[in-house]
Amino acid sequence: MDFHCHLDLYPGAKAVSEEASRRNEFTWLVTTSPRAYEATSKVLGRLSRVLITPGLHPELVEQRAAELPQLLKLMEQATAVGEVGIDGSYRFKSSLAIQRKVFEAVVERCKELGGKTISIHSRGAAKEVLSILLKNPGFGTAVLHWFSGTLAEMEVAHKMGCWFSLGPGAFASTAGRALALRLPRDRVVPESDGPFANEGGVQVQPWSMNRTAHLLAESWGCSEPEALRTLTDNGRNLLEVMGWPRSQ
Incomplete structure (x- = not known):
């Protein structure tokens, strides 16, 4: 399983996507803009066990904010939403105000539609992301992608019912490994x-779940099969929340 992947942006995207469809029980293809979602859906939309969702990546918001109405419309028929969120890093400081506006609009729309599962980018902005979610009870289910907030923010997110998706790239830093150790084990899913993510200079592939289990086992002090079972069980539980049929 892979709960956050940009299949459409790999070199040889069609072949990689077909391989992911063959290997994985489930792959969540998050898109970076409404236009990308529509193009990707046309090219890859018939793949089994692959969910393609509309999004508007916070790194692109400054250039693509005009696509927000299109995103809000696409959300009406979408099973889930992503990638969306806020990036508070220095590089995107100038667009924080518009990022916030877009993310608030997305979360509010999720609430209006009865709740959606959302894959959320929160680098350097976990506090603000959680605050917006808290202001909109009924928005649905948050999956915090590659979470890098503080332990206190992680606890708040856990109490809110958030999930955490992470992959091999999250273990590259000391801080990432320390955070992985403390993540609530019943809320972790693979991505x-x-x-974009790499390990040792090599692109992480969509079928990296076993590698994530290996790294988590080292952090958690358990066996690799146990970590793999945890990821599998958690993933299937989240798919039930999302309403994703296992038969696909």
Whole structure:
């Protein structure tokens, strides 16, 4: 399983996507803009066990904010939403105000639609992301992608019912490994964040779940099969929340 992946952005995207469909029980293809979602759906939309969702990546918001109405419309028929969120890093400081506006609009729309599962980017902005979610009870289910907030923010997110998706790339830093150790084990699901994430200079592939289990086992002090079972059980539980049919 892979709960956050940009299949459409890999070199040889069609072949990689077909391989992911063959290997994985489930792959969540998050898109970076409404236009990307529509194009990707046309090219890859018939793949089994692959969910493609509309999003508007916070790193692109400054250039693509005009696509927000299109995103809000696409959300009406979408099973889930992503990638959306806020990036509070220095590089995107100038667009924070518009990022906030877009994310608030998305969360409010999720609430209006009766709740959606959302894959959320929160680098350097976990506190603000959680605050917006808390202001909109009924928004649905949050999956915090590659969470890098503080332990206190992680506890708040856990109490809110958030999930945490992470992959091999999250273990590259000391801080990432320390955070993985403390993540609530019943709320962790696998992701790759490919093709952006890498491990040892090599792109992480969408079928990296076993590698994530290996790294989690080292952090958790358990066996690799136990960590793999935990990820599998958690993933299936989240799929039930999402309403994703296992038969696909």
